[in-house]
Amino acid sequence: MLKLSKKADYALMALQYMAMVRSGETSPFNPNRIVNTKEIAEEHHIPLELLAKVLQTLAKYDMVESQNGPKGGYLLAREPREISIAQVLEAIEGPLGIADCYHEKDEHAPCEQIEHCNIRTPLLRVQESIFHLLNSMSIEDMMAEPPLIIVESRKTKGVQL
Numbered sequence: 001m002l003k004l005s006k007k008a009d010y011a012l013m014a015l016q017y018m019a020m021v022r023s024g025e026t027s028p029f030n031p032n033r034i035v036n037t038k039e040i041a042e043e044h045h046i047p048l049e050l051l052a053k054v055l056q057t058l059a060k061y062d063m064v065e066s067q068n069g070p071k072g073g074y075l076l077a078r079e080p081r082e083i084s085i086a087q088v089l090e091a092i093e094g095p096l097g098i099a100d101c102y103h104e105k106d107e108h109a110p111c112e113q114i115e116h117c118n119i120r121t122p123l124l125r126v127q128e129s130i131f132h133l134l135n136s137m138s139i140e141d142m143m144a145e146p147p148l149i150i151v152e153s154r155k156t157k158g159v160q161l
Contacts, residue, residue, distance in 0.1 A: 008092045011057075012142065013040070014058070015088060017040050036074075037055060058088070058091060081138045081139075085137045086131060086134035096134070098130070099123050
């Protein structure tokens with residue numbers, strides 16, 4: 001089953017929230033309003049510590065900018081249309097793939113079935129299609145009504161994005 005981790009869910013929720021703040025959907029229009037971690041955590045019922053780690057990772061990948069100080073927090077580093085879902089997922093999860101054999105760069109853990117595998121090529125086409133879809137969708141697309149995708153984790157059922 002293809003499923004996003006809670007960290008990936010939280011990253012997408014936080015970026016969408018910051019995009020909504022930037023566009024004025026959650027408050028008066030102020031594209032430079034800094035959003036603090038606590039605000040996002042309370043809005044989406046996300047554990048504060050885990051969200052802080054997720055936002056630090058997104059900052060490392062230049063998707064958000066971190067502002068220090070008593071009125072510090074985060075804001076989008078790029079336009080919402082310039083941040084693809086694939087970029088977010090790769091920042092949080094690492095390389096996207098539906099089978100481990102597509103990511104085995106080092107020789108010490110090769111798949112034992114690689115010489116006899118008859119599903120590698122078809123699965124690679126599926127993986128490429130999924131990546132193309134995720135790469136073509138942006139944070140801005142997630143703000144559309146009705147939502148383009150629904151992120152679902154084990155704890156939350158059907159969180160619309």
